[in-house]
Amino acid sequence: MTTLTDIPPFPADGYAPLADQIAQILHTQNDVLLIQAEAVVALEACAMSLGRPGASALNIVTSMYGQWFGGWLRRAGADVVDLQAAAGQPIALAAVADALAQGDFDLVALVHAESAYGILNPLPDIAALARAHGALVVVDAVASVGGHALRVDEWGIDLAVIGPQKSLGGQAGTSAIAVSDRAWAAVAPQGEAPSILSLADQRALWLDRGRGALPGTPSAIEFHALHAALARVADEGAAALIARHADTADRARRAALLLTGRAWVRPDAASNLVTAVALPDGISAADVLALAPKDTALSAGVGPAGDRIIRLNHTGPRATPWVIEHDISVLCDVFLKIGLPVDRAAVLEALR
Structure with missing residues (x-):
């Protein structure tokens, strides 16, 4: 009998198929990065990779996760305008349009679905507004993927962060980020030492090396769990x-x-x-x-x-x-x- 202490290694050639399955679920041709941590780490990595000094962000806040994302952007040096929704309510599209008309933003960030209050933000319309103003669209889709339509390429989403622990019915120990070409052009370059909070490092250490073994020592049990969750999604459709x-x-x-x-x-x-x-x-x-x-x-x-x-x-x-x-x-x-x-x-x- 297999126990938690003798889980077989996850095969090095098994990671790329996981990323491809996630890309199918997200309806995207964009690169998909696998992150060896819960989705809050993937979200912080996005903020730290885009939020350099001189960058300007419109951060839509409908829960604590939006507040955290704005804080990470500020920590990275970005100029952030928080657009706060009424307590427990989705953001009004008109409020987003007004905010975009009053500023010049490099990115717009929001949470798609909020489990904190059971609300859904109007992502397709917000993404269209952001793109019309030339801004990148950054989406926390952890609580929407698998429960709501999420069409990354069609809607023009540049960074989409997902985790398997909600609608996909998996565990919380892994996450993924779909990254568009526009987003890659805005990502801060590699640092001197590899960092899980650097999308550029993740790209260099995995995508650019042919999507084989992930860097470091991945937790085999977490990726076996992700494989099982995605297999169940495929079986159900x-x-x-x-x-x-x-x-x-x-x-x-x-x-x-x-x-x-x-x-x-x-x-x-x-x-x-x-x-x-x-x-x-x-x-x-x-x-x-x-x-x-x-x-x-x-x-x-x-x-x-x-x-x-x-x-x-x-x-x-x-x-x-x-x-x-x-x-x-x-x-x-x-x-x-x-x-x-x-x-x-x-x-x-x-x-x-």
């Missing part, structure tokens, strides 16, 4: 995977709306991975979670408006109707304990 997330999210939003009478965001601005249940006035997420089972999958939002919602997690293997039916049933029980009127039968029927 990327389009079917997105459709499964969309169907589960639609059911969850219908039930949540019937339960509380209000929607946190419009359906076209909602994530397919997480549904934010807008709580009635006077009820907080802390109130709900205090009465929920200790092992519940229900959770509060993350950030300034987090206590105003309960999140239903239907990501990856959880994107199934019966998982959401269980979580909605738990929420019905809690609302009844609080003393709120609940038509359980009607709410559960909305999931059908």
Whole structure:
């Protein structure tokens, strides 16, 4: 029996096929780099590689991840304008258009889907605006790849960062970056010593050497896990995977709306991975979670408006109707304990 201490080495000729599978999922001909770390490292690498002194960035902030990205850009020396959305809400396209009209930006950065609040930013339209102004488009697609359409080349995305731990149903120990030719032209050159935070170094040490063995000592178990996750995606089909997330999210939003009478965001601005249940006035997420089972999958939002919602997690293997039916049933029980009127039968029927 194989144990965690005697995992077979990952074959050196196995990395390039992983990158090619990711490129297919992203609908891109761009180079794909494999990063030997969780996606937050890949995001920082993008910021540190593009954020040199003299660079100007419009950084769209809809969660803490946007805040972090702006901080990394500043650390690298870039001039950053943070465009903050209303708490817990997607960015308004008009706000992006206004900001672009008032400045000369080298890049526009944003998160596509936000699990913190279950929202979806209008990426195709933002990317079109950014490209019209000559700016690179940098996207955190960790929580959208596999759950939403993501067409890197068609939409003109220059840097797309993904991780397998969300809709793709994998582990968090690896990540990937799709890099366009325009982005490569803006990347800072190699340093004196190789760095995982340098896209130029990653290119030189892997792409330019024929995409064989990765530099350093990669964790075999993480790449075997990535291989398994991508194989499952291939078996299901990327389009079917997105459709499964969309169907589960639609059911969850219908039930949540019937339960509380209000929607946190419009359906076209909602994530397919997480549904934010807008709580009635006077009820907080802390109130709900205090009465929920200790092992519940229900959770509060993350950030300034987090206590105003309960999140239903239907990501990856959880994107199934019966998982959401269980979580909605738990929420019905809690609302009844609080003393709120609940038509359980009607709410559960909305999931059908």
